[in-house]
């Protein structure tokens with residue numbers, strides 16, 4: 001949680017922990033609650049591959065008697081009735097339901113919708129000559145596109161954006177934001193239950209496995225899809241734009257140079273992944289791993305960021321810009337980010353960045369690279385703001401650009 005974690009020294013910090021403690025480090029969470037932080041690539045891969053030994057069921061946690069009702073990490077670790085904490089055969093069916101509903105999203109339609117919303121957002125700011133690409137762009141686009149894919153109208157989707165951002169920002173409006181999004185999601189599902197239509201919500205309700213799950217469980221998974229989909233995709237856009245605007249290898253590509261948007265996005269998933277750390281897995285019995293004795297019910301926090309930079313896997317820290325996708329940023333194993341969800345995130349982020357660079361070709365940082373501030377979360381990594389300037393340009397024809 002210290003200042004080194006918040007700035008660009010973070011990877012060195014993970015490496016120092018690795019050198020001092022090995023691939024699995026003993027750490028404490030707020031309130032001196034003990035857990036293991038998994039820093040090693042191989043160990044993280046092993047843990048996420050073995051869901052019988054390392055379960056996603058947080059009910060197994062041996063620390064529950066020490067956790068107060070107002071513990072700040074409860075939203076990250078607590079038991080929720082969603083796909084995230086479901087295990088075994090029930091999880092397989094639930095995962096198939098979610099994946100199938102997302103897999104039916106047509107990639108051309110996804111690109112088309114992402115372009116249309118990107119153009120509308122740029123229309124709002126292009127005459128100004130300056131913008132904050134986080135608040136004005138990255139934190140809007142994924143929610144607008146996802147809402148549309150789920151079955152909301154454009155208007156209803158736009159109304160969800162402040163609520164979901166309040167929820168993920170975790171400030172004083174977080175619970176109000178969650179309630180607003182949940183009420184809208186519940187309304188959409190109710191109407192689709194009665195009248196099936198296009199969209200993810202309807203497909204989740206009318207799947208072969210739907211009868212295995214209650215309305216409330218499907219609602220929970222729609223919330224996971226929306227919340228777990230919006231913020232990391234927003235951070236992927238923001239972190240990739242930061243790289244392109246601050247690194248000479250990419251700066252040239254703003255005017256058609258050497259390194260592409262896809263390469264920047266790939267490098268971000270290695271070096272600056274939105275998914276830094278996640279809780280986690282719980283040991284189902286006593287075991288040994290990397291020389292550590294892990295007791296039944298111990299919590300293992302997964303550090304995707306540390307594993308991606310594991311000195312055993314990347315001794316010289318060579319950059320993997322060239323399209324190597326062996327990063328662990330989407331997780332691994334049964335509970336990894338569903339493949340169609342990864343494709344959706346990629347489609348939104350890539351289109352969003354390409355349209356922005358197309359519409360604002362001379363966009364540049366309005367502050368020095370060192371003045372950029374990261375949000376303080378140890379879980380998701382993203383910028384608090386990304387101030388830029390550019391030559392003011394006219395709006396596209398009513399958001400229909402190209």
Ligand code: HEM
Pocket residue numbers: 083084085095098102224225226228229230232233236274275278279280328329330331332334335336337338341342344345
């Ligand atoms: C850059 C964007 C994204 C990143 C980095 C990301 C990362 C992750 C990670 C690391 C997990 C695994 C959690 C674990 O192992 O316990 C996960 C799970 C999940 N993600 Fe994503 N995700 C992204 C976008 C999305 C999108 C766009 C959606 C939906 C449209 C989505 C839906 C889900 C769901 C439903 C799960 C739970 C899977 C399960 O527990 O079976 N994600 N994501």
